[in-house]
Amino acid sequence: MKEIIAVVRMNKVSVTKKALIEVGAAGFTATKVVGRGKLVEDKSIIAERRKTLLALAQKDDQTTEKMITEFLDGTRLFPRRMFNILAHDEDVVKIISAIIKANKTEYKVGDGKIFVLPALDAVRVRTKESGDAAI
Amino acid sequence: MIMIKAIVRPDKKEVVLNELSKAGFHAATVIDVVGRGKQKGITFGDILYDEIPKSLIMLAVKDGDKEDVLDVILQHAKTSENGAFGDGKVIISPIDEVYTVSSGVAEL
Structure with missing residues (x-):
C-alpha cells in the first residue's frame, strides 16, 4: 500500500480529479496549501x-x-492544491503517469511534485476492514 | 529520500522558511493546521483550548541532508533558549519515489 502526495496547480484540480477517476482511483483527500519549489x-x-x-x-x-x-x-509562497491518494502497490505507476499527464504545462516550471510514501495500514471506519481491502 | 514534516508556531513559519532557504533547502509546502500536544491544549480559566493553530512545513530532502535540515528547524522554531511547550514537533518519514511534473522525471 502506498500513499501518493501530489502538489498541483489550483486550476488543474478538476482535470486531476477527472484523470484519477479514469485511472480507477476515485478516492482522495485534498487540501489547500502554499509552497515553493527549488x-x-x-x-x-x-x-x-x-x-x-x-x-x-x-x-x-x-x-x-x-x-x-x-x-x-x-x-x-504559491497557492497549490495537495492531493493525498491511497493506492495499491501495482496501481502507483499508472496513477502517477495520469497525474503527470493531466498537470503538465508548457511553462516548464511550477507544475508540482509527486511523492510516493509507504503506508503501513489503512482502516475503513464503516466496516473495520483493514489493509488492501480498505482502499 | 525522506519527508520532513515540521509542525511549528505560525509566527515562526517565516523565520524557519527563510533559514531553510539560506541553508539551501528552498522547496517546501506549508499547510495551516490545528492540533494539540502532550499538554492537552491550553486552559485559560474554565475554558480548554485544544485546537491550537500551527503551521506544518513539509519538505522532501535527500537522506544525507536530514541532520542539516533538523538543525535549522530545531534551532529556529524555538521560542527561547530552553524552548517552551507548543514549539512544535518534527516528524520524519521515508519516501519511495519523487516525480517532478514539469519534466516528468523521477527526481527532486
Whole structure:
C-alpha cells in the first residue's frame, strides 16, 4: 500500500480529479496549501514567465511588477492544491503517469511534485476492514 | 529520500522558511493546521483550548541532508533558549519515489 502526495496547480484540480477517476482511483483527500519549489537556475525560463505574467496583468504599475518579481525570485509562497491518494502497490505507476499527464504545462516550471510514501495500514471506519481491502 | 514534516508556531513559519532557504533547502509546502500536544491544549480559566493553530512545513530532502535540515528547524522554531511547550514537533518519514511534473522525471 502506498500513499501518493501530489502538489498541483489550483486550476488543474478538476482535470486531476477527472484523470484519477479514469485511472480507477476515485478516492482522495485534498487540501489547500502554499509552497515553493527549488530555485530555477535557467534565467531564460524566468524571463519568459515574467513577460507572460506582466502581459496578463495588463497594468504597468510598480506594485504589480514587484509582486511578479517576488513571485519568480522565490520569496513568495504559491497557492497549490495537495492531493493525498491511497493506492495499491501495482496501481502507483499508472496513477502517477495520469497525474503527470493531466498537470503538465508548457511553462516548464511550477507544475508540482509527486511523492510516493509507504503506508503501513489503512482502516475503513464503516466496516473495520483493514489493509488492501480498505482502499 | 525522506519527508520532513515540521509542525511549528505560525509566527515562526517565516523565520524557519527563510533559514531553510539560506541553508539551501528552498522547496517546501506549508499547510495551516490545528492540533494539540502532550499538554492537552491550553486552559485559560474554565475554558480548554485544544485546537491550537500551527503551521506544518513539509519538505522532501535527500537522506544525507536530514541532520542539516533538523538543525535549522530545531534551532529556529524555538521560542527561547530552553524552548517552551507548543514549539512544535518534527516528524520524519521515508519516501519511495519523487516525480517532478514539469519534466516528468523521477527526481527532486
